[in-house]
Amino acid sequence: MELGDVPEHLVILGGGYVGLEFGQMFCRFGSMVTIVQRSGQLLPREDADIAEAVTDILREDGIQVVLNATARRVTPTAEGGVALAIDTPGGAQTVTGSHLLVATGRTPNSDRLNLEAAGVATDAHGYIKVNDRLETSAPGVYALGDVKGGPQFTHITYDDYRIVCNNLLKGKEVTITDRLVPYCVFIDPQLGRVGLTEREALAQGRRIRVAKMPMSHVARALEVDEPRGLMKAIVDASTGQILGCAILGIEGGEIMAILQVAMMGGLPYTALRDGVFAHPTLAEALNNLFLNLDDLRDDMLHDSAVDELPVPEGIRDVLNRVTEVLSRGRNSPKT
Numbered sequence: 136m137e138l139g140d141v142p143e144h145l146v147i148l149g150g151g152y153v154g155l156e157f158g159q160m161f162c163r164f165g166s167m168v169t170i171v172q173r174s175g176q177l178l179p180r181e182d183a184d185i186a187e188a189v190t191d192i193l194r195e196d197g198i199q200v201v202l203n204a205t206a207r208r209v210t211p212t213a214e215g216g217v218a219l220a221i222d223t224p225g226g227a228q229t230v231t232g233s234h235l236l237v238a239t240g241r242t243p244n245s246d247r248l249n250l251e252a253a254g255v256a257t258d259a260h261g262y263i264k265v266n267d268r269l270e271t272s273a274p275g276v277y278a279l280g281d282v283k284g285g286p287q288f289t290h291i292t293y294d295d296y297r298i299v300c301n302n303l304l305k306g307k308e309v310t311i312t313d314r315l316v317p318y319c320v321f322i323d324p325q326l327g328r329v330g331l332t333e334r335e336a337l338a339q340g341r342r343i344r345v346a347k348m349p350m351s352h353v354a355r356a357l358e359v360d361e362p363r364g365l366m367k368a369i370v371d372a373s374t375g376q377i378l379g380c381a382i383l384g385i386e387g388g389e390i391m392a393i394l395q396v397a398m399m400g401g402l403p404y405t406a407l408r409d410g411v412f413a414h415p416t417l418a419e420a421l422n423n424l425f426l427n428l429d430d431l432r433d434d435m436l437h438d439s440a441v442d443e444l445p446v447p448e449g450i451r452d453v454l455n456r457v458t459e460v461l462s463r464g465r466n467s468p469k470t
């Protein structure tokens with residue numbers, strides 16, 4: 136993508152991470168930007184609350200976001216721009232702009248390789264089929280990276296290499312099974328993600344607890360004047376293990392990595408809730424994030440013996456308010 140000029144009005148088709156990153160980048164270059172998304176939320180794989188917070192940030196930056204919009208047709212305009220015809224719940228509309236960026240995903244070019252001749256099978260979308268050791272249907276042939284389907288990230292491609300290298304050259308038996316897949320959406324502020332979303336955990340029938348805290352409660356975020364976003368973590372209610380997190384906020388990818396390391400080491404959330412982190416770092420916010428677990432904010436209520444006790448609504452409200460006040464005091468910016 137080599138442009139000599141900054142587009143006057145960039146229309147982006149697709150509200151995945153590429154569309155959002157490019158959208159915010161061109162918005163900051165000075166373009167008017169409209170993102171058109173087919174589904175009812177940007178970043179459709181994320182939890183709705185995270186996607187909504189991302190949308191709020193982009194709209195605050197001045198980006199127009201059109202949801203529930205199915206693209207029908209692209210035609211040139213008399214001014215040399217583009218007209219994108221969309222169907223929305225409110226009827227047919229046209230979005231016009233000077234440039235159009237199609238960011239609706241990528242497809243493998245495996246159809247040009249005559250893979251059948253080598254006995255390498257692909258799926259209906261052209262991705263090369265592999266097992267958990269990245270072996271294709273042809274003995275001695277492996278597929279690594281985007282072309283095998285699944286999560287498409289540079290670090291996953293690198294880990295694919297590590298797996299094949301270890302198995303082939305070092306006689307090891309490693310697989311992609313249960314591999315953690317972290318990623319970061321490089322909007323500003325970032326969205327760092329790893330593990331299960333709340334929706335995925337519930338779909339798996341897991342009993343979970345959810346910890347959420349706005350970045351406006353994080354001292355460091357206030358100090359650097361970027362209090363937008365929120366932290367969210369999913370915890371297994373029985374074991375206390377962290378199952379996943381979404382950190383939308385300043386350096387969200389780095390905070391996510393702290394939680395990822397806790398997940399890799401099998402640490403329960405209490406280790407982060409009670410750990411001592413330097414003030415005023417972003418990391419120290421993990422103390423308060425896990426105090427916010429599922430509204431049951433009193434430590435004693437997290438002990439398994441009393442977890443199941445019914446807490447009358449009035450008392451729960453009082454506990455919540457007390458913890459919120461305490462949490463605000465502890466998180467107030469350093470003076």
Ligand SMILES: Cc1cc2nc3c(=O)[nH]c(=O)nc-3n(C[C@H](O)[C@H](O)[C@H](O)COP(=O)(O)OP(=O)(O)OC[C@H]3O[C@@H](n4cnc5c(N)ncnc54)[C@H](O)[C@@H]3O)c2cc1C
Pocket residue numbers: 153244248279280281282287288289290291292321
């Ligand atoms: C706009 C954008 C932003 C991204 N941002 C991130 C990010 O921030 N973080 C992240 O982790 N991932 C990001 N990704 C995804 C990341 O780029 C890919 O997951 C990664 O590059 C996959 O590596 P790969 O080696 O499988 O494929 P590629 O990097 O695509 O490499 C494949 C290579 O094979 C070559 N090739 C193709 N066909 C043939 C052929 N027939 N013969 C010979 N050579 C061939 C291609 O030219 C290319 O050089 C982004 C992707 C895009 C499009």
